[in-house]
Amino acid sequence: TQLLEQSPQFLSIQEGENLTVYCNSSSVFSSLQWYRQEPGEGPVLLVTVVTGGEVKKLKRLTFQFGDARKDSSLHITAAQPGDTGLYLCAGVVGSARQLTFGSGTQLTVLP
Amino acid sequence: GAGVSQSPSNKVTEKGKDVELRCDPISGHTALYWYRQSLGQGLEFLIYFQGNSAPDKSGLPSDRFSAERTGGSVSTLTIQRTQQEDSAVYLCASSLVLTGGLGTQYFGPGTRLTVL
Numbered sequence: 548t549q550l551l552e553q554s555p556q557f558l559s560i561q562e563g564e565n566l567t568v569y570c571n572s573s574s575v576f577s578s579l580q581w582y583r584q585e586p587g588e589g590p591v592l593l594v595t596v597v598t599g600g601e602v603k604k605l606k607r608l609t610f611q612f613g614d615a616r617k618d619s620s621l622h623i624t625a626a627q628p629g630d631t632g633l634y635l636c637a638g639v640v641g642s643a644r645q646l647t648f649g650s651g652t653q654l655t656v657l658p
Numbered sequence: 659g660a661g662v663s664q665s666p667s668n669k670v671t672e673k674g675k676d677v678e679l680r681c682d683p684i685s686g687h688t689a690l691y692w693y694r695q696s697l698g699q700g701l702e703f704l705i706y707f708q709g710n711s712a713p714d715k716s717g718l719p720s721d722r723f724s725a726e727r728t729g730g731s732v733s734t735l736t737i738q739r740t741q742q743e744d745s746a747v748y749l750c751a752s753s754l755v756l757t758g759g760l761g762t763q764y765f766g767p768g769t770r771l772t773v774l
Binding site: 551591637644645 | 691699703714716762764
C-alpha cells in the first residue's frame with residue numbers, strides 16, 4: 548500500500564491549459580515537498596510546505612497543503628512544454644528521519 | 659559549485675554478479691541518502707547516513723544490499739548476487755541537515771542498473 552497516492556498518474560495536455568495534480572494520504576505529515584524530475588536526472592525540489600492550509604506560489608505553480616496536513620495539490624496555470632516532467636510529492640511523517648515519496652504524476656505538455 | 663555526482667551512469671550486469679555504485683555528495687553536506695526508482699515511479703528509500711551516527715538501514719530490501727560512507731563523504735552502495743528485480747535507477751542525495759521537514763535534498767543523476 549502506497550503511503551502517498553498521487554493522481555492522476557499520467558496527464559497529457561495542450562500548451563496554455565491549466566491542470567491540478569493531487570497528493571493524498573491517510574497519514575499526517577509534518578511537512579510535504581514537491582519535486583520535478585526530468586529524464587536522466589534526479590528530482591529537483593520545487594517547494595516545501597509545513598503549515599496546514601498553507602499556499603505557496605512559484606510563478607505559474609501554486610502549491611497547497613491541506614488543513615489536516617494529509618493532502619496537497621499542485622496547480623499549474625497556462626502550462627508550457629517546459630513544464631513537462633515527472634512531478635513527485637514527498638512527505639515526512641511525524642519525527643521520521645526520511646522522506647516518503649508518492650508514485651508520481653507524469654505530465655506532458657504538448658506545443 | 660559541483661552537485662552530487664554518481665558513477666557509473668549506466669551499469670549492465672549478469673544475474674548473480676555483485677555491483678558497486680558510487681556517490682560523491684556535495685562538499686560539506688552531512689546527510690546522504692540512497693533511493694531506488696523503478697521506471698516512471700516514485701522513489702523508494704533505501705538507507706541514509708548522518709554525520710557519525712549509525713546509518714538508518716530500514717529501507718534496504720534484503721541482506722544482499724549494503725552501503726558504506728567513508729570519511730563522511732563518498733558513499734558506495736553494494737548489491738551482492740544481483741537479481742533481475744534489482745534493475746532500477748539508484749539515486750543518491752545529500753543535504754546539509756537531516757531532513758526533518760525543512761532540509762533540501764540535492765539529488766545526483768542516478769545510476770541505471772540493468773540485471774540481465
